[in-house]
Amino acid sequence: MELEEILKGIKPVDYKWIEKARKRTAQLVMPPRALGKLHEISERLCGIQKTLKPSVNRKAVLVMAGDHGVANEGVSAFPQEVTGEMIKTFLRGGAGINAISRQVGAEVWVVDMGIIPVLNPNAIQGGDRLLVHKIAGGTANLAQGAAMTRKEAEQAVVTGFQLATELFHKGVEILGTGDMGIGNTTPSAAIGTVIIGTTIDEMVGRGTGVDDQGLSRKIDAVRNGIQINQPDRKDGLDVLAKIGGFEIGGIAGCVLAGAFHNRPVVIDGFISTAGALVAHALCPQVADYMFAGHCSEESGHRAMLKYLELEPILDLGMRLGEGTGGALAMGIMEGALRVFNEVLTFEEAGVTDK
Amino acid sequence: MELEEILKGIKPVDYKWIEKARKRTAQLVMPPRALGKLHEISERLCGIQKTLKPSVNRKAVLVMAGDHGVANEGVSAFPQEVTGEMIKTFLRGGAGINAISRQVGAEVWVVDMGIIPVLNPNAIQGGDRLLVHKIAGGTANLAQGAAMTRKEAEQAVVTGFQLATELFHKGVEILGTGDMGIGNTTPSAAIGTVIIGTTIDEMVGRGTGVDDQGLSRKIDAVRNGIQINQPDRKDGLDVLAKIGGFEIGGIAGCVLAGAFHNRPVVIDGFISTAGALVAHALCPQVADYMFAGHCSEESGHRAMLKYLELEPILDLGMRLGEGTGGALAMGIMEGALRVFNEVLTFEEAGVTDK
Numbered sequence: 001m002e003l004e005e006i007l008k009g010i011k012p013v014d015y016k017w018i019e020k021a022r023k024r025t026a027q028l029v030m031p032p033r034a035l036g037k038l039h040e041i042s043e044r045l046c047g048i049q050k051t052l053k054p055s056v057n058r059k060a061v062l063v064m065a066g067d068h069g070v071a072n073e074g075v076s077a078f079p080q081e082v083t084g085e086m087i088k089t090f091l092r093g094g095a096g097i098n099a100i101s102r103q104v105g106a107e108v109w110v111v112d113m114g115i116i117p118v119l120n121p122n123a124i125q126g127g128d129r130l131l132v133h134k135i136a137g138g139t140a141n142l143a144q145g146a147a148m149t150r151k152e153a154e155q156a157v158v159t160g161f162q163l164a165t166e167l168f169h170k171g172v173e174i175l176g177t178g179d180m181g182i183g184n185t186t187p188s189a190a191i192g193t194v195i196i197g198t199t200i201d202e203m204v205g206r207g208t209g210v211d212d213q214g215l216s217r218k219i220d221a222v223r224n225g226i227q228i229n230q231p232d233r234k235d236g237l238d239v240l241a242k243i244g245g246f247e248i249g250g251i252a253g254c255v256l257a258g259a260f261h262n263r264p265v266v267i268d269g270f271i272s273t274a275g276a277l278v279a280h281a282l283c284p285q286v287a288d289y290m291f292a293g294h295c296s297e298e299s300g301h302r303a304m305l306k307y308l309e310l311e312p313i314l315d316l317g318m319r320l321g322e323g324t325g326g327a328l329a330m331g332i333m334e335g336a337l338r339v340f341n342e343v344l345t346f347e348e349a350g351v352t353d354k
Numbered sequence: 355m356e357l358e359e360i361l362k363g364i365k366p367v368d369y370k371w372i373e374k375a376r377k378r379t380a381q382l383v384m385p386p387r388a389l390g391k392l393h394e395i396s397e398r399l400c401g402i403q404k405t406l407k408p409s410v411n412r413k414a415v416l417v418m419a420g421d422h423g424v425a426n427e428g429v430s431a432f433p434q435e436v437t438g439e440m441i442k443t444f445l446r447g448g449a450g451i452n453a454i455s456r457q458v459g460a461e462v463w464v465v466d467m468g469i470i471p472v473l474n475p476n477a478i479q480g481g482d483r484l485l486v487h488k489i490a491g492g493t494a495n496l497a498q499g500a501a502m503t504r505k506e507a508e509q510a511v512v513t514g515f516q517l518a519t520e521l522f523h524k525g526v527e528i529l530g531t532g533d534m535g536i537g538n539t540t541p542s543a544a545i546g547t548v549i550i551g552t553t554i555d556e557m558v559g560r561g562t563g564v565d566d567q568g569l570s571r572k573i574d575a576v577r578n579g580i581q582i583n584q585p586d587r588k589d590g591l592d593v594l595a596k597i598g599g600f601e602i603g604g605i606a607g608c609v610l611a612g613a614f615h616n617r618p619v620v621i622d623g624f625i626s627t628a629g630a631l632v633a634h635a636l637c638p639q640v641a642d643y644m645f646a647g648h649c650s651e652e653s654g655h656r657a658m659l660k661y662l663e664l665e666p667i668l669d670l671g672m673r674l675g676e677g678t679g680g681a682l683a684m685g686i687m688e689g690a691l692r693v694f695n696e697v698l699t700f701e702e703a704g705v706t707d708k
Contacts, residue, residue: 342452
């Protein structure tokens with residue numbers, strides 16, 4: 001499917017379903033709206049899925065991976081080979097996202113959107129969970145020019161859309177977005193700065209843990225990247241192409257797919273939300289279909305969520321990425337649906353209402 | 355067991371286990387402490403259980419129920435018969451705590467600590483989950499005198515301790531405390547005011563949703579209760595007896611039992627934390643063994659948690675009680691343990707450390 005066609009196919013959530021869901025909530029045997037955000041979550045899920053029997057039983061996380069030319073500027077605490085090494089760890093089931101996904105019962109799929117090493121799924125433990133859609137072996141250095149071409153940016157978004165679409169067609173009812181890519185808080189901070197219009201300092205944080213000098217190099221890289229590339233904040237594809245990353249484009253595609261197919265997408269932290277900002281720039285209606293799994297410890301994340309008008313479900317000082325915050329929040333969301341679907345009404349329970 | 359013996363048996367958590375756990379966390383294949391509070395949770399659990407293989411696999415919630423003489427002051431939005439009606443709903447599996455407990459895989463047990471109606475477990479659907487330990491058919495009106503005798507207060511605490519102890523002996527690895535009792539935010543607010551030393555206004559909230567007049571009656575009831583009874587804030591049993599409730603005493607006993615048996619106890623919202631304040635007044639070391647499941651929407655709860663130096667795991671605007679916030683947090687805690695137990699080390703994963 002072409003991007004234009006995707007964008008045309010996205011409609012705002014039908015608020016009639018949310019209103020119907022609020023009426024059901026009002027009948028549940030508890031004081032009015034006594035479970036706070038759990039009610040808002042279940043009602044939004046009713047709106048998205050157009051039902052009063054919402055379900056997030058089948059869950060999946062798509063971990064989008066890519067490498068970044070800007071890593072050459074010394075913006076990360078970890079060397080670039082860690083991207084590929086971590087992908088192997090995901091496939092072995094040994095990383096944070098695997099542990100948390102097992103907790104909530106979510107499948108984990110890993111996508112090579114554009115990492116440097118060439119991985120052969122048939123030769124790797126757990127390789128059946130690796131989807132290779134490499135756009136290139138890492139982006140170009142955004143501090144010196146465009147990270148990718150506009151065509152590559154569109155390819156990244158459409159690839160993410162197609163992979164998410166396949167999962168939805170297989171029966172996945174809720175999708176979490178994850179990321180892996182050494183250096184990827186730098187393009188994410190650049191995207192946040194441009195689309196939201198914050199200062200660079202507000203958006204650049206320590207990522208995996210750079211020291212003061214590394215932080216200063218990150219700030220320089222973002223400043224140079226924006227000055228040299230002059231991305232158009234109203235053109236999501238331009239922003240992605242000039243200062244983004246392949247995995248960030250893939251995440252944007254996942255977000256579009258949720259909105260297109262009436263399925264909830266749970267975004268994770270700083271990088272996932274940068275992807276969401278790109279998707280939102282392409283099509284603001286996507287916000288209706290997104291949930292913010294958590295608020296990251298990465299400094300600019302709160303401003304990103306505020307811009308998207310999303311309230312994070314969790315706030316646990318996490319800053320790992322991989323999709324961990326989104327996956328953990330799926331358990332809360334499923335709990336919210338159990339309340340909605342399983343709690344008796346005052347009438348059914350025979351309890352006196354006030 | 356006598357209360358005195360219980361209190362003597364409680365030791366502070368051994369911080370050596372927490373230090374050992376921190377060393378393991380530092381080896382996990384992720385940036386240092388990148389999962390924030392999840393690490394703190396898993397490390398505290400190692401300290402409590404004295405192990406580097408912590409488990410919260412078997413979970414239970416004890417919902418303590420009691421009625422309150424102070425309900426006659428018009429302090430609740432719901433009539434008093436709702437206490438007994440809700441107990442039947444819990445036993446049928448149809449309330450909020452049941453739905454959330456199913457989500458996290460926790461057993462729900464309901465305790466009649468002192469409700470007005472006489473319920474026969476053999477004659478009620480799901481009655482095998484009802485434990486009858488009625489101290490009296492509701493407390494006396496705390497606004498006019500002591501809610502119960504000192505002996506009854508001790509009985510409530512020891513009963514809670516014994517019930518929790520039985521669950522731990524059966525293999526329960528983590529216990530959540532819950533409450534049901536129309537009017538019970540009033541004694542909880544009184545306990546908070548006295549033990550913490552806040553103003554009454556700061557501690558009295560709308561509970562299940564009283565209007566302005568009801569709120570004013572609640573404030574009067576708490577003020578009168580404290581003036582007439584003059585509870586000694588340093589004597590937890592005196593506070594419980596004069597301005598408490600049977601279920602609040604039972605919850606205090608659960609908290610003591612966790613500390614006594616080296617098992618984590620997850621407290622819920624305003625009423626559970628009032629019980630925790632009583633336990634803390636009896637034995638400050640209990641704080642080491644407690645987790646705050648969430649921060650309630652009830653206005654005084656945040657000050658209670660601050661006093662106990664507990665950081666809530668969730669903050670979702672919930673104010674239902676029943677144990678719902680604590681139960682929901684158990685899923686997060688189990689996720690934290692999966693990370694601790696299942697994530698590979700840098701060495702195992704063959705990933706380059708920084």
